[in-house]
Amino acid sequence: VAAALAAVRPVTAFAQAMTVGFSQIGSESGWRAAETTVTRSEAQKRGITLRFNDAQQRQENQIRAIRTFVTQGVDAILLAPVVATGWTAVLREAKQANIPVVLLDRNIEGNEDLYLTAVTPDSVHEGNVAGEWLVRQAGSKQVNVVELQGTVGASVATDRKRGFDQAIAGHGNIRVLRSQTGDFTRAKGKEVMESFIKAENGGRNIGAVYAHNDDMMVGAIQAMKDAGLKPGQDILTVSVDGVPDIFRAIAAGEANATVELTPNMAGPAFDLLTAFKANGTAPPKWIKTESKLYTAENEPMKEYEARRGLGY
Numbered sequence: 504v505a506a507a508l509a510a511v512r513p514v515t516a517f518a519q520a521m522t523v524g525f526s527q528i529g530s531e532s533g534w535r536a537a538e539t540t541v542t543r544s545e546a547q548k549r550g551i552t553l554r555f556n557d558a559q560q561r562q563e564n565q566i567r568a569i570r571t572f573v574t575q576g577v578d579a580i581l582l583a584p585v586v587a588t589g590w591t592a593v594l595r596e597a598k599q600a601n602i603p604v605v606l607l608d609r610n611i612e613g614n615e616d617l618y619l620t621a622v623t624p625d626s627v628h629e630g631n632v633a634g635e636w637l638v639r640q641a642g643s644k645q646v647n648v649v650e651l652q653g654t655v656g657a658s659v660a661t662d663r664k665r666g667f668d669q670a671i672a673g674h675g676n677i678r679v680l681r682s683q684t685g686d687f688t689r690a691k692g693k694e695v696m697e698s699f700i701k702a703e704n705g706g707r708n709i710g711a712v713y714a715h716n717d718d719m720m721v722g723a724i725q726a727m728k729d730a731g732l733k734p735g736q737d738i739l740t741v742s743v744d745g746v747p748d749i750f751r752a753i754a755a756g757e758a759n760a761t762v763e764l765t766p767n768m769a770g771p772a773f774d775l776l777t778a779f780k781a782n783g784t785a786p787p788k789w790i791k792t793e794s795k796l797y798t799a800e801n802e803p804m805k806e807y808e809a810r811r812g813l814g815y
């Protein structure tokens with residue numbers, strides 16, 4: 504026990520001294536707000552000083568924040584990249600300053616030598632899980648789908664689309680009628696769904712909605728109800744995140760399925776940074792988070808209660 508404590512002590516001591524800059528995308532969704540809350544509390548638990556910057560959805564604000572963190576000489580940087588491209592120059596600056604960068608919840612294209620690791624989901628898999636669920640529900644029935652995409656250029660939007668398309672490929676009875684961005688927000692999800700309903704015979708041509716996040720689906724559910732449709736019954740729904748409101752909608756029979764995304768990406772990131780800083784232990788390049796499917800069968804109200812306290 505003494506040897507184990509001695510081995511742990513320097514790591515803890517370092518963690519207490521560590522200052523980490525966090526460039527957060529913004530607060531577009533309930534999931535995002537929860538990630539911010541969880542990151543703050545995970546830092547506090549470990550005695551880490553967190554410098555937080557909200558980029559309000561703009562990459563240029565994230566680039567500016569990273570440059571400020573570099574100038575301040577933080578020990579590490581967490582970056583939730585709003586889009587997948589355009590990071591090479593600023594990440595090179597961080598690397599030259601010897602500051603490790605950890606990606607949270609979204610990936611960037613290439614540049615693997617410029618960040619330490621990524622704590623992210625496999626979003627192609629998330630799209631697969633959603634698509635395979637729909638294939639099972641559809642059986643041999645014809646199902647016309649409308650898709651609400653996430654932010655244009657975000658890895659999670661591109662990959663969730665690709666994964667879903669892969670899953671339904673070869674199932675001629677499932678067809679994506681319309682696909683448009685709702686920017687991961689409730690308001691946009693509602694607005695785009697209203698336009699889909701209008702364009703598709705008052706929604707009567709639509710058999711299912713696939714949304715790249717729950718917030719857009721919550722907006723879409725409202726649009727369907729406003730149009731006199733019955734979401735979850737007339738129109739199937741499947742989305743991603745697992746926020747409390749979607750579990751409540753599933754329990755009420757107004758939504759059908761969601762693919763869970765944990766808001767705790769920072770906890771594992773802080774732990775691997777602590778080990779890396781203390782003894783140079785390099786983490787794997789990708790810490791993949793779980794993507795579990797939830798439906799009415801997984802006790803949605805229990806999930807709702809469980810998640811309510813998690814920063815949502």
Ligand code: AHR
Nearest residue numbers: 532534535608659687716
């Ligand atoms: O990058 C993760 C995604 O970003 C979440 O699914 C979505 O809710 C958020 O805005």
